[in-house]
Amino acid sequence: xxxxxxxxxxxxxxxxxxxxxxxxxxxxxxxxxxxxxxxxxxxxxxxxxxxxxxxxxxxxxxxxxxxxxxxxxxxxxxxxxxxxxxxxxxxxxxxxxxxxxxxxxxxxxxxxxxxxxxxxxxxxxxxxxxxxxxxxxxxxxxxxxxxxxxxxxxxxxxxxxxxxxxxxxxxxxxxxxxxxxxxxxxxxxxxxxxxxxxxxxxxxxxxxxxxxxxxxxxxxxxxxxxxxxxxxxxxxxxxxxxxxxxxxxxxxxxxxxxxxxxxxxxxxxxxxxxxxxxxxxxxxxxxxxxxxxxxxxxxxxxxxxxxxxxxxxxxxxxxxxxxxxxxxxxxxxxxxxxxxxxxxxxxxxxxxxxxxxxxxxxxxxxxxxxxxxxxxxxxxxxxxxxxxxxxxxxxxxxxxxxxxxxxxxxxxxxxxxxxxxxxxxxxxxxxxxxxxxxxxxxxxxxxxxxxxxxxxxxxxxxxxxxxxxxxxxxxxxxxxxxxxxxxxxxxxxxxxxxxxxxxxxxxxxxxxxxxxxxxxxxxxxxxxxxxxxxxxxxxxxxxxxxxxxxxxxxxxxxxxxxxxxxxxxxxxxxxxxxxxxxxxxxxxxxxxxxxxxxxxxxxxxxxxxxxxxxxxxxxxxxxxxxxxxxxxxxxxxxxxxxxxxxxxxxxxxxxxxxxxxxxxxxxxxxxxxx
Amino acid sequence: xxxxxxxxxxxxxxxxxxxxxxxxxxxxxxxxxxxxxxxxxxxxxxxxxxxxxxxxxxxxxxxxxxxxxxxxxxxxxxxxxxxxxxxxxxxxxxxxxxxxxxxxxxxx
Numbered sequence: 001x002x003x004x005x006x007x008x009x010x011x012x013x014x015x016x017x018x019x020x021x022x023x024x025x026x027x028x029x030x031x032x033x034x035x036x037x038x039x040x041x042x043x044x045x046x047x048x049x050x051x052x053x054x055x056x057x058x059x060x061x062x063x064x065x066x067x068x069x070x071x072x073x074x075x076x077x078x079x080x081x082x083x084x085x086x087x088x089x090x091x092x093x094x095x096x097x098x099x100x101x102x103x104x105x106x107x108x109x110x111x112x113x114x115x116x117x118x119x120x121x122x123x124x125x126x127x128x129x130x131x132x133x134x135x136x137x138x139x140x141x142x143x144x145x146x147x148x149x150x151x152x153x154x155x156x157x158x159x160x161x162x163x164x165x166x167x168x169x170x171x172x173x174x175x176x177x178x179x180x181x182x183x184x185x186x187x188x189x190x191x192x193x194x195x196x197x198x199x200x201x202x203x204x205x206x207x208x209x210x211x212x213x214x215x216x217x218x219x220x221x222x223x224x225x226x227x228x229x230x231x232x233x234x235x236x237x238x239x240x241x242x243x244x245x246x247x248x249x250x251x252x253x254x255x256x257x258x259x260x261x262x263x264x265x266x267x268x269x270x271x272x273x274x275x276x277x278x279x280x281x282x283x284x285x286x287x288x289x290x291x292x293x294x295x296x297x298x299x300x301x302x303x304x305x306x307x308x309x310x311x312x313x314x315x316x317x318x319x320x321x322x323x324x325x326x327x328x329x330x331x332x333x334x335x336x337x338x339x340x341x342x343x344x345x346x347x348x349x350x351x352x353x354x355x356x357x358x359x360x361x362x363x364x365x366x367x368x369x370x371x372x373x374x375x376x377x378x379x380x381x382x383x384x385x386x387x388x389x390x391x392x393x394x395x396x397x398x399x400x401x402x403x404x405x406x407x408x409x410x411x412x413x414x415x416x417x418x419x420x421x422x423x424x425x426x427x428x429x430x431x432x433x434x435x436x437x438x439x440x441x442x443x444x445x446x447x448x449x450x451x452x453x454x455x456x457x458x459x460x461x462x463x464x465x466x467x468x469x470x471x472x473x474x475x476x477x478x479x480x481x482x483x484x485x486x487x488x489x490x491x492x493x494x495x496x497x498x499x500x501x502x503x504x505x506x507x508x509x510x511x512x513x514x515x516x517x518x519x520x521x522x523x524x525x526x527x528x529x530x531x532x533x534x535x536x537x538x539x540x541x542x543x544x545x546x547x548x549x550x551x552x553x554x555x556x557x558x559x560x561x562x563x564x565x566x567x568x569x570x571x572x573x574x575x576x577x578x579x580x581x582x583x584x585x586x587x588x589x590x591x592x593x594x595x596x597x598x599x600x601x602x603x604x605x606x607x608x609x610x611x612x613x614x615x616x617x618x619x620x621x622x623x624x625x626x627x628x629x630x631x632x633x634x635x636x637x638x639x640x641x642x643x644x645x646x647x648x649x650x651x652x653x654x655x656x657x658x659x660x661x662x663x664x665x666x667x668x669x670x671x672x673x674x
Numbered sequence: 675x676x677x678x679x680x681x682x683x684x685x686x687x688x689x690x691x692x693x694x695x696x697x698x699x700x701x702x703x704x705x706x707x708x709x710x711x712x713x714x715x716x717x718x719x720x721x722x723x724x725x726x727x728x729x730x731x732x733x734x735x736x737x738x739x740x741x742x743x744x745x746x747x748x749x750x751x752x753x754x755x756x757x758x759x760x761x762x763x764x765x766x767x768x769x770x771x772x773x774x775x776x777x778x779x780x781x782x
Binding site (some may be wrong): 500503 | 691692693695696700703704707708710711714769770772773774776777778780781
């Protein structure tokens with residue numbers, strides 16, 4: 001027994017020895033039961049740190065050494081004792097650390113002065129109140145300004161403003177009510193066939209003074225009807241409506257969407273403010289617990305948090321004001337608004353007397369509007385097409401429409417052919433190329449459409465639009481084929497089943513051509529797009545270090561398969577652009593058309609070039625290689641060096657950076673090489 | 675399931691066109707041509723859903739069997755493409771019958 005150890009410690013160590021020597025789990029469990037009641041594990045203040053540490057060491061020894069502890073439950077109990085003891089020791093050690101000395105009187109005075117003088121962050125309450133006050137003052141000033149600016153407008157100006165901001169139907173209404181002669185101006189100025197139909201109707205019904213007979217009573221009745229169904233905004237509302245329209249809100253759907261977006265933003269700001277409040281409160285608490293010894297970084301953090309809060313609150317206030325305005329003028333964007341068509345229906349309802357069936361009225365209104373559309377200058381349709389189609393294509397299509405195959409196509413079907421364009425250049429090229437052979441136009445255009453379906457990925461035309469046009473074009477194609485089959489003298493007396501056979505054969509022949517054309521066109525367009533993307537990536541500096549070798553290596557792989565290492569090395573030694581060309585001509589003239597241009601540029605760049613200078617050359621080289629892919633493929637197969645060519649390609653592909661750029665190589669080599 | 679539906683589809687279309695009235699060689703050729711045309715049609719459907727890889731394979735060897743395998747694979751990858759395929763099949767069915775009726779009327 002060690003006299004330096006307390007009796008309790010000695011007893012504890014004795015019990016732990018018993019555990020060490022115990023052979024049965026039940027014995028150990030009983031001993032652990034006793035230990036758990038011992039003050040070593042219930043009150044850390046009763047023993048010295050030294051004694052506590054000694055007991056803990058003994059338990060460590062037990063945990064590492066005796067067999068009986070392999071029993072999980074026993075082990076768990078002893079580990080638990082170990083942990084409890086460890087926590088008590090830790091707490092005691094912490095209490096026994098020397099606290100920092102309190103600040104001197106002078107230091108305290110300095111701190112207090114700092115707290116008074118500098119902008120020590122205010123409490124959340126104070127900051128908020130101050131901000132709110134400032135914003136309130138600003139809002140009041142702004143409101144006064146708006147009111148003042150509105151007040152100086154005359155009544156006429158306000159009315160005009162109201163008309164302009166609400167809807168064109170209102171323009172018509174106001175003009176009709178105030179000055180019926182203005183209706184003529186509407187008819188002249190508008191391009192809206194519904195408005196024109198409305199004016200024509202009012203003329204026909206003598207509701208317009210320039211009609212044959214002007215019926216004042218009828219006019220007054222209609223005016224009252226229209227006026228009663230229309231809500232007219234006030235001058236300040238008119239200004240708000242105008243502002244809303246200028247921000248992009250045109251229809252009631254737009255308004256609903258806008259309000260929804262703003263409400264969502266408001267919720268988000270609310271969340272941000274809550275978070276900031278929480279952070280400020282936390283920071284304030286931390287600083288308060290420091291008993292006046294506030295660290296500069298803590299002060300700064302609190303300042304920053306308050307600044308953020310002020311900003312968020314300001315944003316919230318602006319958002320709320322805006323929402324308020326939008327909600328106020330929301331009714332004027334829907335509900336009571338009369339569209340030109342609604343006006344037309346109202347006038348028809350008024351003038352048709354007993355005609356109450358709105359469905360019939362609607363159909364008649366549609367017929368009126370269609371009649372106006374037909375009467376409106378035919379070139380308006382071509383004007384629309386011309387926005388997308390070059391004059392040369394328009395002329396080409398005009399000529400084509402006179403050909404035997406296409407002359408019986410309706411306007412809409414021709415428009416389909418012409419209006420395909422998201423890419424007028426592409427279509428013009430294809431149609432221009434086959435100008436002399438009109439019957440090939442449809443398959444070409446179908447190929448173009450199919451291409452554009454793929455190119456929907458490249459944002460040339462939307463899928464939906466492409467599918468719609470493809471459907472139209474199929475109808476044209478079907479019509480032409482049916483006509484051809486029926487007009488075939490060999491099939492004059494043929495059964496319908498035999499004609500179906502001819503029909504399907506013709507259809508497939510056209511589609512096969514489309515597929516062939518499709519491939520080339522897709523390849524071309526995709527290549528352009530990828531080259532463009534690659535160019536941007538290169539110019540943007542993305543993966544410049546790795547990109548060039550991955551482009552160069554496939555090119556070199558192909559060159560090796562065609563030219564051989566020797567020639568390539570000679571070219572490489574020269575390196576320079578012009579010199580390489582000469583070398584190609586000297587050593588492998590047959591390669592010049594297939595590779596020379598590309599290899600010269602690419603090899604030269606790879607050996608020499610700063611990447612930035614190489615970028616445009618890279619793209620040209622890539623494009624050239626792609627254009628010559630057939631020759632490359634044939635050359636590779638001919639020389640039997642397909643493997644090395646595809647190895648180069650595979651390398652590029654597997655390295656990932658070449659995935660996009662390797663696509664054309666894969667298309668050129670992959671199928672045959674496999 | 676798709677294979678079964680596809681065979682039924684072609685058979686139904688042939689029946690609707692009263693192909694039993696035609697010589698056997700005509701029937702055989704029409705079956706083949708129907709398959710090819712469907713291949714081209716479904717090419718677009720697959721292109722829209724998967725890109726250019728699948729249509730390229732289909733275009734190389736149009737015919738019933740490879741097309742069925744391709745479609746089954748496509749549906750496995752994206753089950754929602756089945757509705758697009760069936761829509762295309764419906765469209766073709768109606769167009770084909772319309773053409774047949776035109777020929778039938780002009781024949782009588």
